Amino acid sequence: MRAYLGRRYRLSASHRLFCASLSEAENQKVYGKCANPYGHGHNYTVEVMVGGEIDGATGMVCDLTELDGLVEREVMEPFDHQNLNTLEGFRAAVPTTENLLLEIRRRLERALPRRLTLAVRVEETSNNFFEYWDEDSEMR
Amino acid sequence: MRAYLGRRYRLSASHRLFCASLSEAENQKVYGKCANPYGHGHNYTVEVMVGGEIDGATGMVCDLTELDGLVEREVMEPFDHQNLNTLEGFRAAVPTTENLLLEIRRRLERALPRRLTLAVRVEETSNNFFEYWDEDSEMR
Amino acid sequence: MRAYLGRRYRLSASHRLFCASLSEAENQKVYGKCANPYGHGHNYTVEVMVGGEIDGATGMVCDLTELDGLVEREVMEPFDHQNLNTLEGFRAAVPTTENLLLEIRRRLERALPRRLTLAVRVEETSNNFFEYWDEDSEMR
Amino acid sequence: MRAYLGRRYRLSASHRLFCASLSEAENQKVYGKCANPYGHGHNYTVEVMVGGEIDGATGMVCDLTELDGLVEREVMEPFDHQNLNTLEGFRAAVPTTENLLLEIRRRLERALPRRLTLAVRVEETSNNFFEYWDEDSEMR
Amino acid sequence: MRAYLGRRYRLSASHRLFCASLSEAENQKVYGKCANPYGHGHNYTVEVMVGGEIDGATGMVCDLTELDGLVEREVMEPFDHQNLNTLEGFRAAVPTTENLLLEIRRRLERALPRRLTLAVRVEETSNNFFEYWDEDSEMR
Amino acid sequence: MRAYLGRRYRLSASHRLFCASLSEAENQKVYGKCANPYGHGHNYTVEVMVGGEIDGATGMVCDLTELDGLVEREVMEPFDHQNLNTLEGFRAAVPTTENLLLEIRRRLERALPRRLTLAVRVEETSNNFFEYWDEDSEMR
Numbered sequence: 127m128r129a130y131l132g133r134r135y136r137l138s139a140s141h142r143l144f145c146a147s148l149s150e151a152e153n154q155k156v157y158g159k160c161a162n163p164y165g166h167g168h169n170y171t172v173e174v175m176v177g178g179e180i181d182g183a184t185g186m187v188c189d190l191t192e193l194d195g196l197v198e199r200e201v202m203e204p205f206d207h208q209n210l211n212t213l214e215g216f217r218a219a220v221p222t223t224e225n226l227l228l229e230i231r232r233r234l235e236r237a238l239p240r241r242l243t244l245a246v247r248v249e250e251t252s253n254n255f256f257e258y259w260d261e262d263s264e265m266r
Numbered sequence: 267m268r269a270y271l272g273r274r275y276r277l278s279a280s281h282r283l284f285c286a287s288l289s290e291a292e293n294q295k296v297y298g299k300c301a302n303p304y305g306h307g308h309n310y311t312v313e314v315m316v317g318g319e320i321d322g323a324t325g326m327v328c329d330l331t332e333l334d335g336l337v338e339r340e341v342m343e344p345f346d347h348q349n350l351n352t353l354e355g356f357r358a359a360v361p362t363t364e365n366l367l368l369e370i371r372r373r374l375e376r377a378l379p380r381r382l383t384l385a386v387r388v389e390e391t392s393n394n395f396f397e398y399w400d401e402d403s404e405m406r
Numbered sequence: 407m408r409a410y411l412g413r414r415y416r417l418s419a420s421h422r423l424f425c426a427s428l429s430e431a432e433n434q435k436v437y438g439k440c441a442n443p444y445g446h447g448h449n450y451t452v453e454v455m456v457g458g459e460i461d462g463a464t465g466m467v468c469d470l471t472e473l474d475g476l477v478e479r480e481v482m483e484p485f486d487h488q489n490l491n492t493l494e495g496f497r498a499a500v501p502t503t504e505n506l507l508l509e510i511r512r513r514l515e516r517a518l519p520r521r522l523t524l525a526v527r528v529e530e531t532s533n534n535f536f537e538y539w540d541e542d543s544e545m546r
Numbered sequence: 547m548r549a550y551l552g553r554r555y556r557l558s559a560s561h562r563l564f565c566a567s568l569s570e571a572e573n574q575k576v577y578g579k580c581a582n583p584y585g586h587g588h589n590y591t592v593e594v595m596v597g598g599e600i601d602g603a604t605g606m607v608c609d610l611t612e613l614d615g616l617v618e619r620e621v622m623e624p625f626d627h628q629n630l631n632t633l634e635g636f637r638a639a640v641p642t643t644e645n646l647l648l649e650i651r652r653r654l655e656r657a658l659p660r661r662l663t664l665a666v667r668v669e670e671t672s673n674n675f676f677e678y679w680d681e682d683s684e685m686r
Numbered sequence: 687m688r689a690y691l692g693r694r695y696r697l698s699a700s701h702r703l704f705c706a707s708l709s710e711a712e713n714q715k716v717y718g719k720c721a722n723p724y725g726h727g728h729n730y731t732v733e734v735m736v737g738g739e740i741d742g743a744t745g746m747v748c749d750l751t752e753l754d755g756l757v758e759r760e761v762m763e764p765f766d767h768q769n770l771n772t773l774e775g776f777r778a779a780v781p782t783t784e785n786l787l788l789e790i791r792r793r794l795e796r797a798l799p800r801r802l803t804l805a806v807r808v809e810e811t812s813n814n815f816f817e818y819w820d821e822d823s824e825m826r
Numbered sequence: 827m828r829a830y831l832g833r834r835y836r837l838s839a840s841h842r843l844f845c846a847s848l849s850e851a852e853n854q855k856v857y858g859k860c861a862n863p864y865g866h867g868h869n870y871t872v873e874v875m876v877g878g879e880i881d882g883a884t885g886m887v888c889d890l891t892e893l894d895g896l897v898e899r900e901v902m903e904p905f906d907h908q909n910l911n912t913l914e915g916f917r918a919a920v921p922t923t924e925n926l927l928l929e930i931r932r933r934l935e936r937a938l939p940r941r942l943t944l945a946v947r948v949e950e951t952s953n954n955f956f957e958y959w960d961e962d963s964e965m966r
Contacts, residue, residue, distance in 0.1 A: 127648060129677065129678050131675075132675045132676070133673060133674055134672070134674075135673075136951070136952070138866045138867060139867060140840035145323055145324055145325070148323065156324050156326070157324075158331065159907040162907050164840075164908065164909035164911075165840050165865070165909050166838045166839050166840050167867005167869075168867055168869050169867075169952070180648070183565055184577075185639055185640035185645045186642050186644055187676075189576065208864065208866060209840070209865050209866065220324065221325075222324070224271070224320045224327055225320070228269070228320070251836070251869050252274070252836070252869070253273060253274040255271075256269055256272070257269065257272065276531070276532070278447060278448055278531065279446050280445050280489070281447075287603055288604075296609065302487050302489075304420075304488065304489035304492045305420050305445070305447070306418045306486075306488060306489065307418060307419060307421075307446055307447005308448065309532070347439040347440065347446040349444035351444075352444045361605075362604070364549050364605055364607055365600070365605045391416070391418065392449070394552070396607075397549065397550040397552065397595075398550065407788060408818075409784050409787060409816055409817065409818050410817040411784070411814075412814070412815045412817065413814055413815075414814075425883055425885070427883055428884075436884050436889065438891065455817075463705055463707055464716050464717075465705070465780035465781075465784055465785045467816075470718075471718065502884070502885035502886050504880045504886055507829060508829070533833060533834045533835075534831075534832070534834075536829055536831055537875075538828075538829050556812070558728055560725050560726050560769070579767040580767065582767050584700075584768065584772045586699050586766075586768060587698060587699060587700035587701075587726055588698055588728065589727075589812070626726075627720065627722050627726040628722065628726060629700070629722075629724035629725050631724075687928060688958075689924050689958050690957040690958065691955075692955045692956070692957065694952070694953045694954075740925070743845055743847055744845055744848075744856050744920065744922070745845070745920035745921075745922035746856070747924055749856065750858075
């Protein structure tokens with residue numbers, strides 16, 4: 127039997143939305159006050175959902191200590207209490223929450239055991255959230 | 267890369283659940299206290315989720331100002347602070363949250379740019395919610 | 407030892423804010439879209455907080471079954487799934503949440519055993535709430 | 547037109563995670579403090595989502611009184627305010643939330659009318675949740 | 687200038703409400719299903735609020751690392767993932783949330799630096815909470 | 827009759843906690859990762875509570891449009907989507923949430939009509955909040 131386990135992690139970071147290939151006026155139009163020169167920040171909620179067989183002996187989809195360690199290393203350490211614009215992963219990409227989501231997913235997918243499928247959701251505020259899943263995955 | 271952006275909007279409205287083709291007793295059985303003669307109301311949360319390609323330059327799925335304007339015009343103006351039973355869209359349909367959801371979806375689908383897919387969720391109370399998505403859509 | 411027990415109850419009701427002694431324009435100015443002619447509604451959260459001695463044997467401030475019964479009779483039955491404007495208690499008073507709070511408090515205070523003190527809080531939406539407590543009470 | 551109705555139910559239960567076929571040390575490694583000898587507990591939120599055609603007359607996916615009655619009988623009565631380890635359903639299975647989810651789903655699926663599809667989600671804490679859906683179902 | 691800092695901690699525990707000096711029938715009447723023989727459990731939220739002068743240099747009411755360490759030692763270690771009925775502090779007192787609140791407060795008050803005032807709130811479920819503060823305190 | 831109206835506003839800002847009169851090591855000890863050189867950010871919730879007489883005609887404590895305008899001017903415009911460290915109000919004070927709270931309160935108190943009393947609460951994350959009220963006020 128397969129089931130899906132979701133787990134929420136919280137991180138605080140700052141960013142400024144600004145695209146160097148657009149003019150000042152275009153940046154203002156696209157990002158509004160998110161383009162303010164000195165940046166602002168958010169409490170992001172990262173929801174990691176993994177799918178897999180329930181182990182017949184332990185009754186669990188995966189080892190939580192391992193999952194937490196993996197998220198600590200791949201998500202919390204690089205992004206928590208950071209200014210996203212200063213990070214390696216956002217050298218070429220504007221640190222929108224869409225791009226933060228892709229970056230988090232890329233890191234988790236690389237680190238997660240093959241037997242587990244993955245979906246990631248990032249909430250930027252209580253009114254805004256972003257999701258991603260594989261097109262050929264059974265996970266939505 | 268495709269991603270999905272969800273955004274929550276809140277509106278307050280009143281309704282009375284009553285079906286003219288059913289007897290008084292049947293209405294009472296089907297709708298319970300929701301059939302009380304003078305109506306009651308809810309704070310509805312409307313969750314609009316759009317899917318699309320992340321723009322390589324801006325790092326965004328869609329322009330938020332445009333999405334907010336579209337929802338303001340198609341959802342907030344017609345439904346917020348209204349008595350649903352008095353509205354055009356509920357002349358032939360009981361204003362259950364299922365029918366409100368369909369009505370909201372119909373309006374958003376008509377107004378949304380073709381390149382974006384759509385899912386809608388309406389919460390009626392903190393314990394009750396309703397969802398809809400296309401059967402052939404990759405969105406759930 | 408005294409302690410304070412708070413308990414949340416949820417009710418859905420509709421209202422229209424309109425004051426007969428004000429002109430149409432003044433109503434519009436004071437109440438905005440809350441003065442829309444056919445009304446609208448909310449999911450109200452009523453938080454009832456009672457203070458008293460912790461019973462040495464049972465370890466409880468009060469009997470929850472009794473408190474729930476009292477709130478059912480004094481708050482849920484008269485107000486849940488109703489149009490506030492049609493009720494006796496709002497014949498002379500506009501059914502703002504301030505006045506709903508006072509009405510709920512009046513009823514609970516009359517019904518509550520003397521040994522318990524009372525504070526009431528009503529949330530109208532997730533962004534709006536109202537509180538009342540006695541000026542000479544130790545409860546805030 | 548099909549739509550999906552979700553409804554939340556809350557229950558409080560206790561459990562101890564311990565697998566008899568594993569050594570004491572292995573139990574400690576797999577379950578951590580969840581293996582503490584006298585157990586602990588949670589407020590579980592059970593989210594039941596049913597999909598079906600919206601009835602043309604009533605405007606509803608299903609009769610809520612019937613759904614609530616069914617959940618009361620199949621979920622609340624057997625599991626609410628219980629110690630999961632003492633129950634029939636967990637004689638052979640460790641009462642992890644994964645297994646509680648499967649048990650709840652098995653019971654609801656057996657009792658639900660054929661015309662409705664089902665998805666179940668159980669939240670164990672505000673940071674942990676579990677989902678299940680049929681592989682060949684259109685519901686996710 | 688004085689201000690008040692509140693901080694939320696979450697713990698999971700089980701309990702059975704049963705008073706040895708009452709008859710079986712009285713226990714049933716007072717505690718209802720909370721008296722079920724094998725117990726049940728909750729996710730408790732413990733809100734610790736401390737008041738004090740804002741330090742002119744650091745801009746803080748107190749050192750958060752110290753506060754967290756103190757709560758870890760006085761609240762999380764003794765109560766998290768435990769069966770309250772088996773603990774020293776509830777040998778003579780029924781482990782109602784009122785008594786858990788008093789026990790937590792007693793421990794924190796003993797451990798907190800003299801210059802800080804204290805209020806404690808414990809939520810048992812999303813609908814039930816308990817508070818305590820000193821009668822002569824300026825904190826409510 | 828007096829009552830109290832609370833209203834929640836949300837703003838996003840970034841800050842770095844660093845006190846120039848302390849050494850690098852002391853900053854690290856006091857603020858931990860909040861002292862990271864490029865800053866981080868939060869979604870702050872500002873809860874403004876005003877107390878006053880309920881107007882006999884309108885049934886309201888105060889004009890909401892006026893209150894919202896006042897908060898927009900005194901709180902949202904100066905602080906939303908800003909880097910707090912770059913603002914005038916934090917030239918001499920570290921932008922801790924304690925100091926942000928005092929700054930918000932100072933501005934609101936100056937702008938609020940004399941007949942209304944004031945309490946302010948700022949939530950920094952879902953686990954951290956700060957409150958302030960006058961020592962001689964009846965509001966807590």
